[in-house]
Amino acid sequence: MTGNRIQYRMAKQKILFGLFRSAAVLNGLALFAVVYFITSRGFSALSWEFLSQAPRDSMTKGGIFPCIIGTLCLSGGAILFALPVGVATAVYLNEYARPGKIVGFIRMAINNLAGVPSIVFGLFGLAFFCIILKMGVSILAGALTLGVMSLPVVIGSSEEALKSVPDTYREASLGLGATKWQTIFRVVIPTALPGILTGTILALSRAAGETAPIMFTGAVFFTPKLPESLMSEVMALPYHIYILATAGINIEQTRPMQYGTALVLVLLVLGMNMFAMILRYRLRRKMKP
Amino acid sequence: MRRNEYLIKAFFFLTACVSVTILALIMIFLVKEGAPILSHVTLKEFLFGQYWYPTDDPVAFGIFPLIVGTVSVTLISTLVSVPLGVMTAVYIAEIATDNLAAIIKPLVELIAAIPSVVIGFFGMVVVSPFLQDTFGVPTGLNLFNASLMLAFMATPTICSVTEDAIRSVPESLKEASLALGATHLETIFKVTVPAAISGISTAIILGMSRAVGETMVVLMVAGGAAMNPHSLFDPVRPMPASIAAEMGEAAFGSEHYNALFATGVVLFLFTLGFNLFAAWIAGRYNRK
Numbered sequence: 001m002t003g004n005r006i007q008y009r010m011a012k013q014k015i016l017f018g019l020f021r022s023a024a025v026l027n028g029l030a031l032f033a034v035v036y037f038i039t040s041r042g043f044s045a046l047s048w049e050f051l052s053q054a055p056r057d058s059m060t061k062g063g064i065f066p067c068i069i070g071t072l073c074l075s076g077g078a079i080l081f082a083l084p085v086g087v088a089t090a091v092y093l094n095e096y097a098r099p100g101k102i103v104g105f106i107r108m109a110i111n112n113l114a115g116v117p118s119i120v121f122g123l124f125g126l127a128f129f130c131i132i133l134k135m136g137v138s139i140l141a142g143a144l145t146l147g148v149m150s151l152p153v154v155i156g157s158s159e160e161a162l163k164s165v166p167d168t169y170r171e172a173s174l175g176l177g178a179t180k181w182q183t184i185f186r187v188v189i190p191t192a193l194p195g196i197l198t199g200t201i202l203a204l205s206r207a208a209g210e211t212a213p214i215m216f217t218g219a220v221f222f223t224p225k226l227p228e229s230l231m232s233e234v235m236a237l238p239y240h241i242y243i244l245a246t247a248g249i250n251i252e253q254t255r256p257m258q259y260g261t262a263l264v265l266v267l268l269v270l271g272m273n274m275f276a277m278i279l280r281y282r283l284r285r286k287m288k289p
Numbered sequence: 290m291r292r293n294e295y296l297i298k299a300f301f302f303l304t305a306c307v308s309v310t311i312l313a314l315i316m317i318f319l320v321k322e323g324a325p326i327l328s329h330v331t332l333k334e335f336l337f338g339q340y341w342y343p344t345d346d347p348v349a350f351g352i353f354p355l356i357v358g359t360v361s362v363t364l365i366s367t368l369v370s371v372p373l374g375v376m377t378a379v380y381i382a383e384i385a386t387d388n389l390a391a392i393i394k395p396l397v398e399l400i401a402a403i404p405s406v407v408i409g410f411f412g413m414v415v416v417s418p419f420l421q422d423t424f425g426v427p428t429g430l431n432l433f434n435a436s437l438m439l440a441f442m443a444t445p446t447i448c449s450v451t452e453d454a455i456r457s458v459p460e461s462l463k464e465a466s467l468a469l470g471a472t473h474l475e476t477i478f479k480v481t482v483p484a485a486i487s488g489i490s491t492a493i494i495l496g497m498s499r500a501v502g503e504t505m506v507v508l509m510v511a512g513g514a515a516m517n518p519h520s521l522f523d524p525v526r527p528m529p530a531s532i533a534a535e536m537g538e539a540a541f542g543s544e545h546y547n548a549l550f551a552t553g554v555v556l557f558l559f560t561l562g563f564n565l566f567a568a569w570i571a572g573r574y575n576r577k
Contacts, residue, residue: 013475096301111568116560118504119504124319238505270403
């Protein structure tokens, strides 16, 4: 009797563990399906011409060079804003602040900022950067909007990196007579730098893939010129995919361009993510005694 | 020397306040640009009006169908993403060998990295024709398709937060349960998961919040009809889709422009509510 009971319990465990495993496998399969599909259909569109030329014949021919440049400008600009502000915020929270109401309030604001929908950042960028600050639809306005959105990510990963610096480092530096600022600048930040960079790459890849924040603030459907200044409007990879797939007059004729653009964006974003993952893995191994 | 140190600290404090300022500016500008719509329609008409005809004559600015759209895609995607995310997290944290977990975990993180526009595109060109062929529905761009794509996007969030919660359950609790003769499965269901339940709740809320605010997927895949859906395969127009699709055409300062910002306010309040609720649960748990 008890033997049967145990067998029943073990069988139940086996079945349910199988179920859990299939849930995990399902995630992998879904990822594989998306990547496989984009790669198999987009691969034939890839060529040197596709990467290095501007679109022609109402987007049915030519390439996506202006979109690549635009995306690099927008996401790079976003990081130029988010990295210094984010690291400084993390330094304040981790090195200077004492727990209390003010710090709790700042943390609450950061958490809520992280939860603001991307389209709301777009609305904010439009009303504040484009209209009130008179930037218009420009690289500057788009990059700042993306930068504001990336800020919580940079703060979070920088803080984690600062936390992983052992207190003995700080104590040793202070004990040698260094001031607090010297300790932070010469000891803490250099030690945390690889971790901060890993987080920055992840933030950069996210900014590069976002569409909603830039659709009213920085990106346009088509512009014949490459960006000349911060005030230029640009084309961008994610917005290009969206426009070609939904709003063009020749949706069917531009299909190969759509697949190709999606593949370039996926390669760019996943490439950066894998690079960051490898960095993080090597970092963790180094930190272990 | 001492004064310099004080100035440096003040500088870092001011930078830390940038996030607070930005959040405040977002709220101020959403309200400033959204509030004027209330001189055309009452709050009740705006929130509960059944008709969203922003460019017709006469115009109607009722966002109720848009709210229903957002709520329905969020709930249906949650039905998929919660079991999937939680089960994957349990598998990674409790069942898989370390080597296997080291493969699955990065894969799940990579899902989170795929740009939303690519997932929307996938939903349009692959899932939509598939749904049309398989279920014989008139359009593959509908509530069901959008919910599936959103579930795919929300799963990594739910999975990683749940995994952290499960890993933070003390080993001694599990060992005590196993020593009493419970199987591994019984320990997971009766000890580990209940002990981690507040973290898992936070994970679910964060996942839902992500689905509420996600724009590109619902813009490309949900079908775009501003109607209350009657079946799983009806097209819907969630709030973010409406804002994203129409803002390009709405003239600056027009009623339509104000109405879209006001929709943004409602959307913002939704996600703010979710985040505060998640913080409240986490805070209550930490105090214990």
